[in-house]
Amino acid sequence: MPTKPFPVLAFCALLLGGAAIGFAGIMMRLSDVNPVASAFWRMALAAPLLWVWALASAGGDRAAGLRTDYSRVLLLAGFFFAADMGVWHVSLHFTSVANATLLPNMAPLCIAAWLWFKYQARFSRSFLLGMALAMTGAVLLVGPSVGLGGTRLLGDGLGLLVAGFYAAYQLAVKDGRASYSTARLMAWSTSITALFLLPFALLMPGDFWPAGAAGWLPLLGLALIAQIGGQTVITYAFAHLPSSLSSISLLIQPLTAALAAWAIFGEAIGPVQMAGGAVLLLGIYLSKRGTA
Template sequence: MTSPKQIPVTALLALLIGGTAIGFAGIMMRLSDVNPVASAFWRLALAAPLLWIWAWSVKGQDEAAGLRTDFTLPLALAGIYFAGDMGFWHLSLHYTTVSNATLLSNLAPIVIAVWLWLVHRMRFARLFVIGIVTALAGAILLVSPNISFNAASGSGRMFGDGMGFISAVFYAFYQLSIKDARDRYSTARLMAWSSTFSALALLPFALLSDGPFFPLQLNGWLPLIGLALIAQIGGQTVIAYASAHLPASLSSVGLLVQPLIATIAAWMLFGEAVAPVQVMGGALLLFGIYLCKRGS
């Protein structure tokens, strides 16, 4: 078990790298020409075969290390939770800004903290509490110019924000299930099983949603391949590794780097303006992550 005062630097760096990769997921989803749920499905379906090749290639190492290689219910639960996260998040990206959707899906630290407090009676160090409040305040400032409570702005934005918040609930339980299963499975096998179940859970909704299921042009596959390789394999898989060595509460806060990356990328590609208050928010967010590391 990881000592509360000895957080592995490698795992924390892996977490931030994975969060950075996922920060570009919203950009690639916007560039795709399939319906939002279909883009979530293809992200997982295209990644699953590569993950299974990896899982089978390390089967001998898993057995030698005493890790399980069979199927258990937590693997399916992780996949279902992640399917909910991906489905609602991709819908959110379709209706609201990239920064809003990314922030709201990363409110998982609040969900996790409340869950651990209510169910496990877990208590948090004061510095960690200050860090999580700082990080969340920074994340809110980061997207505050894009948040509107004016009904005249249309119901679509509010619907998208609501979908983003729902995705945070699924994301929180996904992180907790990954943390639990990672003690018994290698990263490769865990991601192969969970990605497969996520894709299967999303498939019927992707087929029934409005909009194309398959890309309309050959180059329409490029954003979907990017989602699979960069976001799912290069992002989510690295995060699964990091989650094995970090507390769940710290993992969820560290992933708040995603709104920072998403906001900068959306500004550069889609012209979503970055105001001075957002720069301040990004600085607070990163400082909050640092405090959480010190106080975990």
């Protein structure tokens, strides 16, 4: 029996989407609103454009047998993404940025454990080696800045909780793509995420509204690059790739963030981080080989 060809286009789209999300932290640093407000505006500014796309493609969705109504999976995707972003911003108050960046990237372990527990999934040796290498590379990328002890224990615990929420979001999106188009799923989940984030954005210390017209530019960048150009492309790819491989491939985000911080802010990239980036890419490659 011939094997199904590996979806190369979807895999490339996933990597590009992950790279686009890697710029989110940069644009968040450039914004002049509080961190949760920047996450809210990322959703609120992207949602109208996504709804225009979703409504324009409704006829094609129905013709393809895809759903255009509302269901619980849409709520779950929005809730888990809001929890992911909201708890992550809270964790930043208790631990280092490096720790808060690293710990949520433990999501592949959560997804692999869930697939093994729920579906008795089996993974090839190449895939498991690739996952180990990719996560090791992520640790090396962030490792020089990671700290332990003190008041960071609570923040580190929240960071691990974020990993669980991010894994749950990815699984919800994977489930949703079985019956919804990318446009419909993203329009609903982005809108629901914005609604969940709004009260926390208003209550969090710091400005909710940008100080001037220039302050909207980083927020528009978050909406167009990270949410529409990043998450939307990732959502498309999730329909064609296994959840386990998708989660590991998204570890390209810290590599992109490190390169962007070096190019824009002049933040140094040392030999350990360079090695981490190379190990991470090798891990993604081996994971792909173990899945194809």
